[in-house]
Amino acid sequence: MTIYTVSLIGFGGVNRALAELIAERNETWQRELGFGLNIVGVSDLHLGSVISPNGIDARMLTATRFEKGGFANLSGGSAEPRSLHVVRSAPADIVVEATYTDPATGEPAISHCRAAFEAGRSVVTTNKGPVALAAAELKAMAAACGVGFEYEGAVMSGTPVIRLAQSALAGAEITGFAGILNGTSNFVLGRMQTGLGFAEAVAEAQAAGYAEADPTADVEGFDVRLKVVILANEVLGATLTPDQVDCAGISALTPAALAEAEAAGTRWKLIGSAARDASGRITAAVRAERLPLAHPLASVSGAVNAITFQTGLLGDVTVTGPGAGRIETAFALLSDIVALHRKATPLALREAAE
Amino acid sequence: MTIYTVSLIGFGGVNRALAELIAERNETWQRELGFGLNIVGVSDLHLGSVISPNGIDARMLTATRFEKGGFANLSGGSAEPRSLHVVRSAPADIVVEATYTDPATGEPAISHCRAAFEAGRSVVTTNKGPVALAAAELKAMAAACGVGFEYEGAVMSGTPVIRLAQSALAGAEITGFAGILNGTSNFVLGRMQTGLGFAEAVAEAQAAGYAEADPTADVEGFDVRLKVVILANEVLGATLTPDQVDCAGISALTPAALAEAEAAGTRWKLIGSAARDASGRITAAVRAERLPLAHPLASVSGAVNAITFQTGLLGDVTVTGPGAGRIETAFALLSDIVALHRKATPLALREAAE
Known part of the structure; x- marks a missing residue:
């Protein structure tokens, strides 16, 4: 059975919706799509960050009402967002980038993508910034690092x-x-x-x-x-x-x-x-x-x-x-992961070798 | 460079349109899609059949006005349709099935598909008959034979x-x-x-x-x-x-x-x-x-x-x-071949090994 580990960068509406889907549907996905997801890192400007190599219970994560900095209360958690640290250090196959879009610079999302690729992690994102401003560079970098880069949700949310x-x-x-x-x-x-x-x-x-x-x-x-x-x-x-x-x-x-x-x-x-x-x-x-x-x-x-x-x-x-909606946009991320899975990117090969 | 050999079963509007596209666009496809096509067999109820292991010039094939049984004039040709013989004996990676649809039996298309799989050839088709009446059996057979089976054009022509x-x-x-x-x-x-x-x-x-x-x-x-x-x-x-x-x-x-x-x-x-x-x-x-x-x-x-x-x-x-049109439906066949190519079915693996 294939389980992909994921880090959620940004925990606003979209990544929260993805976590809800993981909580509800992981068994269904394993049966019907051939893989499940395990959240090993989360970072959010408001809530802080957490790294948990064995996985974070998606039900707990979505059901808890965290205060500002509330991830500090979790094992491996911190009140600081530390997004780049989570991207680099949480042992994720896939970094799920859903921070806010800065239309002028594409940051911090572009840096998140680069750091993920350097660490040998694939990226899926709904963030228009890095795709509009740096797609060519990021695609080349992902290819050079032997990882995947998918971004269906950057246009028309989950509509493919x-x-x-x-x-x-x-x-x-x-x-x-x-x-x-x-x-x-x-x-x-x-x-x-x-x-x-x-x-x-x-x-x-x-x-x-x-x-x-x-x-x-x-x-x-x-x-x-x-x-x-x-x-x-x-x-x-x-x-x-x-x-x-x-x-x-x-x-x-x-x-x-x-x-x-x-x-x-x-x-x-x-x-x-x-x-x-x-x-x-x-x-x-x-x-x-x-x-x-x-x-x-x-x-x-x-x-x-x-x-x-x-x-x-x-x-x-x-x-x-x-063209919008939190679940609809979270589906875009899921569809990106389906695409990575079906392309048998090094993700799946690594999984098979383990 | 990957060249897939193809047999065209049925040479009515759709497969003729595909042959026209091959004549006009083979170089473009090699550059942009990563493969070209080489026609090594054709059969048609009206025109007869031809097998040519080194390939049949697509320009000649589409520009010539053949009479009834006219394929007999070609090297390796016969006035007889001999569709099953072409499916079995022409050395095609891919059999392109575009004969008429029999909505009651799905024949002769179902037999063409079975014979192709048995001979280790993938099938792409625009024919509703075999897909509506025997998809489960044919998919299982293709999988067992380690070949591909694609049929986008069975519904809404080339619209994916x-x-x-x-x-x-x-x-x-x-x-x-x-x-x-x-x-x-x-x-x-x-x-x-x-x-x-x-x-x-x-x-x-x-x-x-x-x-x-x-x-x-x-x-x-x-x-x-x-x-x-x-x-x-x-x-x-x-x-x-x-x-x-x-x-x-x-x-x-x-x-x-x-x-x-x-x-x-x-x-x-x-x-x-x-x-x-x-x-x-x-x-x-x-x-x-x-x-x-x-x-x-x-x-x-x-x-x-x-x-x-x-x-x-x-x-x-x-x-x-x-939902119709000869070029639009021929595109469905092309898109099926693109899908086979990208799935890296044994087709591509075989090509890489040669």
Whole structure:
């Protein structure tokens, strides 16, 4: 039986949801997926850190209401976050990176990834920062270290977009994509269609838990821009950085503009897109676009995300699914671990040799 | 460099399209996918058969206008189809099965698969028959023979539905699915919405090349039923046979019924679905359903196909894409070969050892 040891870096909503899944489903996974998970390290800015080579009971970890610094009460625990120490020293096969995204530097996540690879550990992450800003370097480093690096959750949470493009559509000759990649702004647009002003709609999104206290990254397109960079680089072989992508959001739109568009048989959507032209040049953009109502993306409503890949051999292929949610995003991490397992990366080989 | 030898069983639209892709893209595939293809055998009911261990020029094969029995003019050729002989004797790593689908027996495709496995050859197929009627037996046989068996094109042509469910959604706890799985009937329904009668709409579909001379399998749901059986067995672990699936088509619908539904904010669609209930029992059906206009499948129009997977961890994930077309279906075969290649099945190991 294969058990992978994991360190959880960041213990907010996503990694907490993963720990809940481990607590509830480890036996099922061993039976149906061929592996189980054992948490040997956790670090969190608020709660502290803990290393436990024999494993930490996932039920205890998720059921306990820890105070600030509360991991100090655990055996092997500390009130200090010590993330890099946990990455390096907890004996994990896989480091699960789910700290906050810094869109400017990608830190501290990039350092966490590098330290994991150096220590011979694979990384799975839902963090857009390291993937948008340093994917090429990190992929090369993982390969050189003989470990895996998977990041399905960096775009559209657990909806398998990156994996679909890289794996199931390999050979289909993807020439571009266009998507609704931010559920918050799509929710806000939907509420504005009912006549609400921008500020009112944002307040509703905040009340519903879709928007953060500072909604700028969502409504001004910065979140979508990181996802466009990730997808363009992954799927089209581009080498874009975020500053090379023109970016505009939805804050300038008015209910009147939305109503006028609707009356004309069109609908405003915040679209992230990229395409390779005949000369091989790749252009990418984030902007509100007026789509015909019959366009497949026009009917994507609420906090749902969707992306259409344009391909040479298949025409358009569209995937629609959740783009957020703690369990949905934790599934992305699980699916990354499934991918590592099935690729029989050194993980599995090491396991088999033991 | 890895070159896989292939036999093309059936040389109708799909395998001819694959041969065209080989003629045009073999160098690109070697560079981008890591392998090329070399055709060493072809058989066709109309054209005859040919075995050529060193390979058959794909450009010649696709550019020549062969008469009935015309393969006899080729070196190693015969006017007789001799499909089983080609499967057994042409030195192919991979047998590409694309003969017609017999929905009652699955033959001769099932025999082609068995013979291929016995000869140590992997099979990729777009043929619904063997997958709907004998998948369990054939998968076990392929595994016992140490070869691969892939069949993405059996449902929704090259749109990666089976691969998505089996691979990218592994662990997401799929509980059911509902889809528009037949483009012809969806096209016919769309035309009837404009006021055309059933017979007129079918005639238009025939003129557009969407419907066959006998449209029964498409409009009465029999084609969808095979796909529902394939997906329920693959994705839900069912062991259904086609006769266990209630099946009704669209021939009883009238333009008046469609208009009435539309006025009530609903739309008729031919839906193939299956679900596992709380007790673990799996039910499946094919029938016309009145969907609310806001339902994601209600807006799928024309010959496009779509399927929604219901999952425990991700909620609904929908894939929309082509469900037919010769190049689109040939891509399914290519994607199957990519999957064999990446799984490093004995194919690749053998290649590496040589």
